[in-house]
Amino acid sequence: MSRAETERRTGDDDRAPEGPGLLRRAPGGPGRFHRVLGGPGLFRSELIITVRRWRTLALLGVLAAVPVLIGIAVKIQTGDDGTADDGHGGEGPAFITQVTNNGLFLVFAALAATLPVFLPMVVGVVAGDAIAGEASAGTLRYLLVAPAGRTRLLLVKYATTLVFCLLATLTVAVSALATGALLFPLGDVTTISGTRISFGEGLLRAGLISMVVAASLAGLAALGLFVSTLTGSGVAAMATTVGLLITVQILGAIPQLEAVHPYLFPHYWMSFSDLLREPLYWDEVGRNLGLQAVYAAVFGSAAWACFTSKDITA
Amino acid sequence: MASHESAQNTDESQDLSPARRRAARYFVPVAVAGIAAATIGLVPALAASGDPDLPEISAQELIAKIAASETEQLSGTVKISTDLGLPSIAALADNYLPGPGEGGRGGSSAAPEDKLTQLATGTHTLRVAFDGPERQKISVLEESAEYSMIHNEGEIWAYDSASNEAMHTEKPGGKSGDGAAAKRAKPLSITPQEFAEQALKAAGPSTSVTVDGTAQVAGRDAYQLAVKPRQSGSTIGSIKIAVDSETGTPLKFSVNPSSGGKAAIDVGFTKVDFSKPSSALFEFTPPKGTKVTEADESAKGEGEPSKQDLKELEKELENEFGGFPGGGLNVIGKDWTSIAKFGTGAGEGGSEKGAAGAEGDGAAAGAMGILGGLGDPVSGDFGSGTVFETRLINALMTDDGQVYVGAVTKDALVKAANADK
Known part of the structure; x- marks a missing residue:
């Protein structure tokens, strides 16, 4: 707690609040007054605090390691002639067979491998911690002794989580790109439809896919934020969010529940690979983004209803 | 502890107690969920409701248009x-x-x-x-x-x-x-397109071909051509082909079983573009x-x-289909209600697909046992047998080894078997 406080202070020392009539110093929280103004300053300081946590850095480190591991594994499995020598093609994670042709495919393979579990888990931890973590550290009430208000704080927390989604996705993508470039040849990209695009266009597609993958996590982020407003314990909120994620993934794997599958937030996650077709196939991607928007609206407003009507005692 | 916001809100809604005001906030997520569900439910319904207004056209003109x-x-x-x-x-x-x-x-x-x-x-x-x-x-x-x-x-x-x-x-x-x-x-x-051509080839005096209104397919206005059997006893209720009103290109093809329910085969464009790819x-x-x-x-x-491979294949096919003791393939009836009949010779051949062809009697008998478990027993003048039903194709295998297969109902199969005796 004292460390976090120090970080908050170093995070935006230059943003002392101006203007008369503001409560500048919260009792008992000497460093907190920097955050009272809200707006971009609050958002910036929240983001810096989130990213600078050791926990966050460790999670990002794990994410960065996954593509390296996949790359090395594929490299070892590959014969000297440059072709994967296993006879059973079509198994394993998506795009894994194309990695040996083109290192850029490691980006897609790594995203396909991390999207079901690793990425959402990391997002679940950050989203679950957003409000409940402040409450359990005893800092929430000081955040609220400010004209910024609860709604604004909640929006800032959600925006921070969304930026973190993008950051986590880019961590995987950049690490995969670096590993792929080191271990495998780069060059013109063959789309899964069999057509060829230049490496530059391939990079653009990789960027686009990263954005779509990050946006795919928006629904989970809202769900985590909602859970976070329900409890005063950061650990409980994180565990619940990750638990919900796993439950939903299991439900999505049961064929008898096919009727409800289109309503589960991970259902269209893998649709990002439709952006590797030629011409681009947007139907499922659109459905994915729409579903995420619905989840964000429903659980975002639920979080708002819960957070603005509850008594904050910690 | 009082937050800034609740302090701001107190004068706006003094008649409501704070507890009720708080509870009211929970209506927001419920309402959002409701609106989302309604939108998801309504949008396809609204999109499907607009059948386009097109000039009348006869079935013959429509087929000519396709051609x-x-x-x-x-x-x-x-x-x-x-x-x-x-x-x-x-x-x-x-x-x-x-x-x-x-x-x-x-x-x-x-x-x-x-x-x-x-x-x-x-x-x-x-x-x-x-x-x-x-x-x-x-x-x-x-x-x-x-x-x-x-x-x-x-x-x-x-x-x-x-x-x-x-x-x-x-x-x-x-x-x-x-x-x-x-x-x-x-x-x-x-x-x-190819599906439609094949269906039209099958048309004869036993078939009614009509224009059955219009429809929107892949965002284009289309006429619906309905092909229906005039004979009774067919499992095919109707075949519908949606034809683009401008270009005459078939856009959608569906086979509806006479038993109702959703189409057994449905092939259609969801997006179409007539420019050069x-x-x-x-x-x-x-x-x-x-x-x-x-x-x-x-x-x-x-x-x-x-080339030799092909010859072997021909021989193999002959062994499987032509070489049955019952004298091979016969067709009973015609057009929609035609039934293929072939003898397997009890205990020797396996199933209608020649599954057990060359694998010996034991395997064939085993296959018979498994198949018997999948079908329903029937009996009639022909003796008794087993009927295997799907939505379009039904098959009757009699106990003495005759097999009747066709896109006809179970009753029609039994009737054909009775008449055949």
Whole structure:
């Protein structure tokens, strides 16, 4: 707690609040007054605090390691002639067979491998911690002794989580790109439809896919934020969010529940690979983004209803 | 502890108690969820309700329009849904159908036969692109992968991105001129256009062909052509073909079983574009590291040239279908209610598909036992037997080894068997 406080202070020392009539110093929280103004300053300081946590850095480190591991594994499995020598093609994670042709495919393979579990888990931890973590550290009430208000704080927390989604996705993508470039040849990209695009266009597609993958996590982020407003314990909120994620993934794997599958937030996650077709196939991607928007609206407003009507005692 | 916001809100709503005001906030997420659900439910309903207003047209004119259609260039997305009432044709075919698929299957996972049998069950999305007779492409969209068949001026490629394997062959008339190999990789008729042509061929005096209103298909105004059997006893209720009102291109084809329910076969465009597709679509160079199988090679993979292979196949077919003790295939009835009859000779042949063909009596008897468990027992003047039902095709296997198969109801099968005695 004292460390976090120090970080908050170093995070935006230059943003002392101006203007008369503001409560500048919260009792008992000497460093907190920097955050009272809200707006971009609050958002910036929240983001810096989130990213600078050791926990966050460790999670990002794990994410960065996954593509390296996949790359090395594929490299070892590959014969000297440059072709994967296993006879059973079509198994394993998506795009894994194309990695040996083109290192850029490691980006897609790594995203396909991390999207079901690793990425959402990391997002679940950050989203679950957003409000409940402040409450359990005893800092929430000081955040609220400010004209910024609860709604604004909640929006800032959600925006921070969304930026973190993008950051986590880019961590995987950049690490995969670096590993792929080191271990495998780069060059013109063959789309899964069999057509060829230049490496530059391939990079653009990789960027686009990263954005779509990050946006795919928006629904989970809202769900985590909602859970976070329900409890005063950061650990409980994180565990619940990750638990919900796993439950939903299991439900999505049961064929008898096919009727409800289109309503589960991970259902269209893998649709990002439709952006590797030629011409681009947007139907499922659109459905994915729409579903995420619905989840964000429903659980975002639920979080708002819960957070603005509850008594904050910690 | 009082927050800033609640302090701000106190004067706005003094009549409500704080507790009630708080509870009211929970209506917001509920309302959002409700609006989302309603929108998702209503949008397809609204989109489907607008049948376009088109000038009247006779069935004959419409068929002529299809025949005169000069659409050579188009690209689009096709959705195929098949519900034949079978668990999985692909699995059955893998187990029971020997023959032409085998050589290719051993050679490469990019061989087209397996992919095409998979299309016979469930729902699949395809993308098609046509640019005259020289360039066509059909892609089956799979989860994170795609299976493409590309024909570009004599070169035929099949590429399976999941396994990163490709199959190559050349069209007959090219330098290799191996017709058998070309046939292997040639796409089956799976576009709505080809489906429609085949259905129209079947029309005769026993068939009613009418124009059944209009519909919106893939965002285009279309006439609906309905083809119905005049005979009773057919399992096919109607065949509907939606024809684009401008170009005369069939856009949707569906077979509805007479028992009702959703269409047994439904093939239709969900998106269509009549402009010239990009030529880059048809260019395929196998990426480095892709395993390429020449179709000729895969046939030779078994140590025989493909011509001899074909002869063997013919012989095999003769053994299986022509060589039955019951005297082979007979057709009872005609048109919609035609029933194929063949004898298996009790205890010798296996099933209607020749599953147990050469495998000996024991295996055949075992197959009979398993099949008996799948069907319903029936009896009549012909004796007794077992009926196997799907949504379109029914089969009756009598205990003395006669098999009757047709797109007719169970009663019609029994009647035919009775009359045959």
